[in-house]
Amino acid sequence: MKKNIKIAYIGGGSKQWARVFMSDLAVAEDLSGEIALYDIDLEAARRNAEIGARINRNPAANSKFTYRVCPRIEDALENAGFVIISILPGTFREMRSDVHAPEKYGVYQSVGDTVGPGGILRAMRTVPIYEGFARKIRDICPNAWVINLTNPMSICIRALYDVFPQIKAFGCCHEVFHTQTFLTRVLKELRGTDISRRDIYTDACGINHFTWITEAKYQDIDLLSLLPEFMDRFYEEGYYEGADRFAFRTDPFAYGNKVKLDMYRNYGVLPAAGDRHLAEFVSNLWYLKDPETVRAWQFGLTTVDFREKQQSDRIAESIAMADGTMPFPVEKSTEEAADLIKALLGFKTIVSNVNLPNQGQMPQMPLGSIVETNCVFSNDQVKPVVSRKLPSAVANLVYRNCVNIDTTYEGIKERDLSKLFAAFVNQPLCSSLTVGQCRELFGEMCRSTREYLDPYFDLDHYFLY
Numbered sequence: 001m002k003k004n005i006k007i008a009y010i011g012g013g014s015k016q017w018a019r020v021f022m023s024d025l026a027v028a029e030d031l032s033g034e035i036a037l038y039d040i041d042l043e044a045a046r047r048n049a050e051i052g053a054r055i056n057r058n059p060a061a062n063s064k065f066t067y068r069v070c071p072r073i074e075d076a077l078e079n080a081g082f083v084i085i086s087i088l089p090g091t092f093r094e095m096r097s098d099v100h101a102p103e104k105y106g107v108y109q110s111v112g113d114t115v116g117p118g119g120i121l122r123a124m125r126t127v128p129i130y131e132g133f134a135r136k137i138r139d140i141c142p143n144a145w146v147i148n149l150t151n152p153m154s155i156c157i158r159a160l161y162d163v164f165p166q167i168k169a170f171g172c173c174h175e176v177f178h179t180q181t182f183l184t185r186v187l188k189e190l191r192g193t194d195i196s197r198r199d200i201y202t203d204a205c206g207i208n209h210f211t212w213i214t215e216a217k218y219q220d221i222d223l224l225s226l227l228p229e230f231m232d233r234f235y236e237e238g239y240y241e242g243a244d245r246f247a248f249r250t251d252p253f254a255y256g257n258k259v260k261l262d263m264y265r266n267y268g269v270l271p272a273a274g275d276r277h278l279a280e281f282v283s284n285l286w287y288l289k290d291p292e293t294v295r296a297w298q299f300g301l302t303t304v305d306f307r308e309k310q311q312s313d314r315i316a317e318s319i320a321m322a323d324g325t326m327p328f329p330v331e332k333s334t335e336e337a338a339d340l341i342k343a344l345l346g347f348k349t350i351v352s353n354v355n356l357p358n359q360g361q362m363p364q365m366p367l368g369s370i371v372e373t374n375c376v377f378s379n380d381q382v383k384p385v386v387s388r389k390l391p392s393a394v395a396n397l398v399y400r401n402c403v404n405i406d407t408t409y410e411g412i413k414e415r416d417l418s419k420l421f422a423a424f425v426n427q428p429l430c431s432s433l434t435v436g437q438c439r440e441l442f443g444e445m446c447r448s449t450r451e452y453l454d455p456y457f458d459l460d461h462y463f464l465y
Contacts, residue, residue, distance in 0.1 A: 002031065003031055004033045009084045010133060012037025013047070019328065024335060027063075036070050036080065038072070047319060080144045083137060083146045092308050094121075102118070106432060107288075108288045108291065108301055110288065112280075123152050123155040124420065124446075124452075128455070134164040146160065148169060148355075149171075158409045176353045178273075179260070183223045184218075187221070189234070202215065204353045204373065210401055213269065240257065253300075258299075260274075262297075269391060284430070287299075346378070351374050351375070360386065361375075365402050415457055417457055
C-alpha cells in the first residue's frame with residue numbers, strides 16, 4: 001500500500017546530497033508525498049525543486065513527490081513525518097581557517113570536519129545552529145524521525161538529544177559502507193567471488209569516522225582472516241575500493257587503504273572509515289606528519305581550494321540539471337536514507353550502522369556519548385544492537401576521542417572556552433605541539449570564525465586573560 005509522507009529537508013539547497021536523496025526516493029516503490037526544501041540559499045533550494053520535478057517525469061521514477069521551497073523553517077517542519085538535516089555550518093572562508101591555519105604549526109588535516117583543530121572550530125559554529133533546529137522540531141513536529149547527515153556527526157546528534165531528549169534522531173554516514181565494499185573486493189581478488197556489500201555481515205562499532213569492524217562474514221567465510229593474504233599481494237601498491245583501484249593517485253577523496261590495513265596489522269580489527277578520516281583520530285606523527293608522509297600513506301590533503309572548485313562545478317551541474325540541459329540519472333545510489341525511511345514506515349526490516357546515544361550498545365564507551373553501531377530498523381522504531389567488544393588498545397584510542405567530543409560539546413553548551421581549550425589541546429592531531437602553541441592556534445582559529453562565535457562566546461575576555 002502506498003504511503004503518503006512529508007519530508008522536511010533542512011539544507012534543501014544541498015549541491016549533491018539532496019539530489020541523490022531525491023533520486024533514491026524516486027526509485028523506491030510505494031511512496032509519495034511532499035518534500036519541503038528549506039535553505040538560507042533560496043536560489044539553490046529552487047534549483048533542487050526543479051531537479052525534483054524533472055525526476056518525477058523520468059520513466060524510472062516509481063514514486064512521485066511534490067517539491068516545495070519554504071523560506072521559513074517553520075513551514076518546512078509543519079506536519080513533517082521525517083526531517084533530513086544536511087548543512088554546511090559557515091562558509092569556505094571559515095573552513096579555510098579550520099583546515100589550513102594549523103599547517104603553520106606543522107599540523108596537517110586531511111578532512112578537518114570531525115576531530116582535530118578543524119573539527120572543534122566547526123563544532124563551535126554548528127552546535128548553536130542545531131540547538132535551534134532541536135527547539136523547532138520539538139515545538140512543531142516532535143514525532144518526526146530526524147536523519148542527520150551533517151558533520152561533525154557526533155556533536156550534531158548530541159546537541160539534538162540534549163535540547164530535546166525525546167527526539168527520534170539518528171545520524172547516517174556512508175564510511176562503513178565503503179569498508180564493506182572494500183571487503184567484497186578482498187573476497188573477489190582472493191577467491192574470485194563477486195558479491196555486493198549487502199551480502200556480507202559486519203559487526204561495526206566505534207564513533208563516527210572512527211568505527212571498527214570486529215567481525216565480517218560472507219556465508220561461512222571469515223573475511224577478516226583473508227586480510228593478511230590480501231596485504232601480502234596489494235599493501236605496498238595500494239588498493240582503493242572504487243572502480244579504479246589506483247584512483248588515490250589523482251583523486252583527493254580516494255585513498256590506498258594503506259592506513260586502514262596498517263591499523264589492522266597493529267590491532268587485529270579493521271577500522272571502518274576512509275584513510276583520510278582515520279588518520280585524524282591518532283597522533284599527527286603517525287600518518288599526517290607532513291605532506292610527504294601523507295603521500296607515502298597513499299591518501300591526500302583535501303584543500304579548501306579544491307572544495308571551492310568542486311562546489312562551483314556542482315552549482316553549474318545543478319543549474320544544468322534544473323534547466324534540462326544536463327540529464328540526471330534516476331537510479332539507486334549506495335546511500336541508505338530512503339531505505340531506512342521505508343523500514344521506519346513498516347515496509348521491511350533493515351540492519352544498518354547509525355549514530356545514536358550510547359544506551360549500552362557499546363559498553364566500553366560512556367553512557368550518553370554518541371556511538372556508531374548496528375541498529376535494527378523496523379516499524380517506527382530503531383533498536384541498537386549490542387556490539388562485540390573492541391580490543392583494549394583500540395578501545396583506548398576510541399575512548400580518548402569519544403571523551404574529547406563530549407568535552408567539546410559540554411564546552412559549547414556551557415559557552416566555556418576554557419573547557420573547549422582542554423578538548424583542543426588533547427586532540428591527537430595536536431600531539432606535536434606545546435601547550436603554548438595550542439593556545440596561540442586556538443586563539444587564531446577562534447578569531448578567524450568570530451562572526452559565528454561572538455553571539456555565544458566572549459572571545460576578547462578569554463584571550464585577554
